[in-house]
Each structure stands twice: as structure tokens, then as C-alpha cells.
Amino acid sequence: MDSRAFIKILNILRKEAGNWKSPVIEFMASQGADPFRILVSTMLSARTKDEVTLKSSNNLFTRIHTPEELIKLKTADIARLIYPVGFYKTKARHLKQLAAVLINKFNSLVPSNIDDLLMIPGVGRKTANLVLSRAFDIPAICVDTHVFRICNRLEVTVSSKPEETEKQLMKKIPENYWQDINTILVAFGQMVCKPVSPHCKECKVSRLCPFY
Template sequence: MKRTSENQRVTEIIGILSGCYPDVKTQLDHGDAFQLLVATILSAQCTDRQVNRVTPGLFRKFPNPQAFADADPTLLENLVRPTGYFRSKARHIRECARAIIGQYGGRVPDSLDALIKLPGVGRKTANVVLGAAFGQQTIVVDTHVKRIARRLGLTGSADPGRIEQDLMKVIPKAAWSAFSLQLIYLGREYCIARKPRCAVCPLNALCPSAIRPEESPEKLDGRDDA
């Protein structure tokens, strides 16, 4: 009975999120799979808005993988500097471009196993590309998804890989990509890290961590580390 009740709660969560955010997509501006890959690498420890300020000029200067592979390291570092960790990001992008040219003829691979072998590409980046560029069903675990999945009680883990697996078990596969993006939207609008807007959150009644008017935000301390 408990399992049935939990399944019903998850179904209601999905329904509410789909009603609030029926048309979700990555907020990273891009023209093709490679540009999305580069933008996602740059988005680590950086906001999508800031990445979108950098990439138009970056992609004009380097329009394809070969251009990135041949890029002057110092010039590339200077262009991506506003996204933070610019030296490692520039190095990863150059190495990634070279690997794509050498191993895949300049085309971004469309499998998780291949993507995570590229320099600077982890599961989160790979899942963003697979979902947004190739239309595959993936769950992207960023800081918003990690925080909200824990607050909703959909996982008890703080490890992104484990969170991904936990969500894959309870969310229907056809909803994976949309669900993780919907959590990101929810995190930006309502389920904020330090001062969540629980009183007006559409998932309030279904969230075991929801703060009631008489309660303090410290209630979330055990579930929130982002």
C-alpha cells in the first residue's frame, strides 16, 4: 500500500510540473550538438545566463570543432574567462574537439559511453547533450535537481550518479528529460537553495520538506547541501 501511495504521489508531482512547465528546453543557446557540448562544459560552476553572454562571440571566432582544436590556448582562455575555471575549461574544450575530430570524424557521438570518454565530459554534460541535441530520454542532475529531488524525498543520496539512478527508478522513462528540466525551472522560480518559496510552490502539498508558516528554513538543513 505504501508503494502504491508513493507511486501516486510521484504521478501527481509529474502532472503538476507538466502543467506548470509544459514546454521545457535547455537554457543554453546553441546551434548544433558541438556548440551545446561546449556551452555545457562552460556551464560548470557558472550560470546559463553568463555562458550565453560568452558563447556568441566564442562561436563566431571558433565556428566548428577544427577551429577549437587549432585555437590559440591563451586566446581561448581569455574568451571563456568570464565563465570561471577558464584554464581547465579551455583545455578540456580543445582536447574534446581534437578527440571528436580524431575519433568521430568531427561529429559529436550520440551515446553516453562515448561522450563520457571525451575530455571534460561527465554524466551531467553527456546527458544534457543526449537529451537536448539527440532527443534521447536522460536525467540531468545539476544542483537544482539534486536539491529538489532530496527535498521531495525521491532520493536520500547526495551523489549525482546515485540520484540519477534513483530518479530513473521512480520516473517513467518517457518523462525523464522533461522531468529534470522541470525541476530546474522549479528550482529557479520556487525551490531556491537558501530561501525556498514554499508557501507558493505548486508542489507544497506533496513535499515532505515544505516549510510551513510557523517553521524555520533550518528544517531543510538535513536535505539541502546546494
């Protein structure tokens, strides 16, 4: 699929997204533009449903609002606050380390470039790109399992790893679409283009889809 066809699909799905009661749309809307909250919440979201992440994130942020407040909590208390996100004990350790890194290396501020973000324990490219996009309005493509799957289904990319999908999309798609790709395709993947038994007959872009 060429870039023009993919952009046409994105534009159609953007209009459709208003009709979806997708967990990712609620989750994104709840986070505001605070870089620290976006970073923490995105770290919590790995291997976790958005509705669970939303509840756990809100629970944690009733207790803390800054790296200084986070680092004062015991790891066990952090784990209790973020339960039942996936791998909550590991994530609790990473959050404690995150607070230390932000305080000691970045003056308690979330960095706004990908190399610095990737220095933080528990932060990979997916998380870093989402933070750049949502917190700093910097063009970036966050490739999660939905984006990876759907882009391969549409044959806009042909890849075996999310990193390859990101690189291929960056080459093919204009920057002004980068930030929309994740939100649109994640909602689409949750509601329509599911991993198993996708709702192709209900899909507004099935006529453009080589998978159908």
C-alpha cells in the same frame, strides 16, 4: 514519495514553467539542436550561472562553429572568449582537447552514446546525459545540483551523490519523463525551490511536498 506523486508534481510544474523567467529556459532555447554547440555550452555551464554561460557561449560561437575551427584557436584565445565562466582556463584546455578527440576519434562528430561521451576530457555524467537528451533526443536524466537537491527534498530519492539520484530516478520514473526532469526542476530550483529560503508559500506543489 512514490513515482505517481512525483509525476503529478512534474506535470504541475511544467504548466507553471511558462510563467517563470528562468535563465535555464532562455539558455536551453538558445542552443538549438546542434550537438557540438550543446556539448560545448554544457561544458562551459559547470559552476557558472546560466546567464553567464549564455553570453560566453554566444561569444565563442561568433568565432567557431566546428571542432576544426576550435582546434585552430590558441588556448589563451579560447580562455579570453569564454571568460568569465567558472574555471575558464581549465575549460579552455578541455575545449582544445575536446576538439582533438572529436576530430581524431569521432570523425568530427559528437558521439551519441554515453561511454564515448565520457571519454572526452571535461565531460562527466551530467554533461553527457544533457547532450544525449537535448542533442539526440535520447532518454537520459541529467542530475545537477538543483535536481539532486529537489529530489531529496521531495523524498522521491534518498541519496548522497548525483549518480545515486540518477539511478534511483531511472528505476522509479518512466522514460518518457526523463528528459523533462532537468529542465523543469532546474527552473523550479532557480525560481522557487531555492537552496536557502525556498519560496514554499508561493509554491504550487507545497501541499505535496514533505519538506514543507
